Amino acid sequence: MKLIDENDWTKQSPYDRFGYFIAAKADRxxxxxxxxxxxxxxxxxxxxxxxRHLFIFPNGQKIRSAGNTFPFAGQSPYVLVAHYDRVDGSxxxxxxxxxxxxxxxxxxxxxxxNIGNWIIxxxxxxxxxxxxxxxxxxxxxxxxxxxxWGLEKVKIFNFDACGTGDTFILSTITDSILEKSxxxxxxxxxxxxxxxxxxxxxxxxxxxxxxxxxxxxxxxxDMGFLRAGFVAQTxxxxxxxxxxxxxxxxxxxxxxxxxxxxxEIKKTNSIRLLPQTWKNLNTPADTLARLTPQFFEQxxxxxxxxxx
Numbered sequence: 001m002k003l004i005d006e007n008d009w010t011k012q013s014p015y016d017r018f019g020y021f022i023a024a025k026a027d028r029x030x031x032x033x034x035x036x037x038x039x040x041x042x043x044x045x046x047x048x049x050x051x052r053h054l055f056i057f058p059n060g061q062k063i064r065s066a067g068n069t070f071p072f073a074g075q076s077p078y079v080l081v082a083h084y085d086r087v088d089g090s091x092x093x094x095x096x097x098x099x100x101x102x103x104x105x106x107x108x109x110x111x112x113x114n115i116g117n118w119i120i121x122x123x124x125x126x127x128x129x130x131x132x133x134x135x136x137x138x139x140x141x142x143x144x145x146x147x148x149w150g151l152e153k154v155k156i157f158n159f160d161a162c163g164t165g166d167t168f169i170l171s172t173i174t175d176s177i178l179e180k181s182x183x184x185x186x187x188x189x190x191x192x193x194x195x196x197x198x199x200x201x202x203x204x205x206x207x208x209x210x211x212x213x214x215x216x217x218x219x220x221x222d223m224g225f226l227r228a229g230f231v232a233q234t235x236x237x238x239x240x241x242x243x244x245x246x247x248x249x250x251x252x253x254x255x256x257x258x259x260x261x262x263x264e265i266k267k268t269n270s271i272r273l274l275p276q277t278w279k280n281l282n283t284p285a286d287t288l289a290r291l292t293p294q295f296f297e298q299x300x301x302x303x304x305x306x307x308x
Contacts, residue, residue: 001109004300006222006293014104016040021100022091022288029054032100032122040099041107050146051124051138054084056107058116064157069113071119073142078307080106081139081158083126083221085280091269093291095281096126096220098163102296106303110280118307119154126221127282146230155196156232157306159252160220162299163291164277167243168209170200171217174226189231196233203306209298213243215250216257218278220303237299242275249273 002012009015017035021028029052036043036056044055044063061071082099086092103120110118127139134140146154174193178186196212206211222232238246250256256273259265265274280286 047140070149076153081294135226139221143228
């Protein structure tokens with residue numbers, strides 16, 4: 001597959017459908033499903049608690065109605081997650097449309113390279129409205145189903161806001177929450193997130209990526225998964241200047257992570273210390289013009305290398 005042309009990326013599959021997906025009045029579920037079908041991927045829609053999640057499996061893998069056998073049951077495939085919903089009034093270019101399309105491109109490369117130990121899930125209902133808790137997220141009820149499908153051992157990597165910047169941010173927010181938790185299986189969860197983190201770091205090392213930062217990030221689907229007993233390693237991107245500034249903020253403000261966890265950051269002046277890229281999310285400013293296509297290829301390469 002040809003490299004992504006940063007000057008003409010919107011004409012290259014699957015990104016040639018990106019404009020339809022972020023259009024103001026787009027039916028994003030329908031637009032995504034049509035895109036998946038257009039590029040010939042093996043997809044199944046599964047509704048859970050009123051949310052429509054789109055699954056992509058390697059070619060030849062399917063849910064078998066006899067015995068309701070789920071692909072990879074009892075195994076530990078990589079589960080690559082990106083939510084496809086967006087906040088009303090925002091184009092959602094970075095949150096989270098571009099991560100969806102990066103995973104679509106990775107799926108095409110998986111087929112070319114015969115990489116088969118993966119499931120891609122595009123989740124519904126990641127974005128919460130005022131008054132809703134994390135158990136209202138689609139990832140929460142979806143995670144509960146993963147257990148019944150025999151997928152307790154999956155390795156979940158969550159991709160969110162991966163379209164702006166050159167620096168990989170490997171989220172440590174789950175670690176911070178677990179440090180304060182008294183859950184009975186806390187040691188198992190801590191070990192699971194450690195293994196996921198090590199795999200992500202190993203992947204960046206294999207690809208010789210030098211711009212990598214471990215840091216807490218705003219919540220996304222990882223919180224819904226955690227509430228249901230699954231850990232997920234979230235991957236996001238920031239411009240190097242913003243990443244460096246954020247690292248400095250964390251060093252000088254030890255309580256910053258706690259403000260992120262509690263949600264109190266939205267009510268304090270500390271919100272000004274968030275990277276500008278994150279401040280743009282869920283606003284009209286989250287446009288295609290703020291994306292940095294010159295770095296798309298490294299994100300796709302990371303996804304492919306992760307699953308080798």
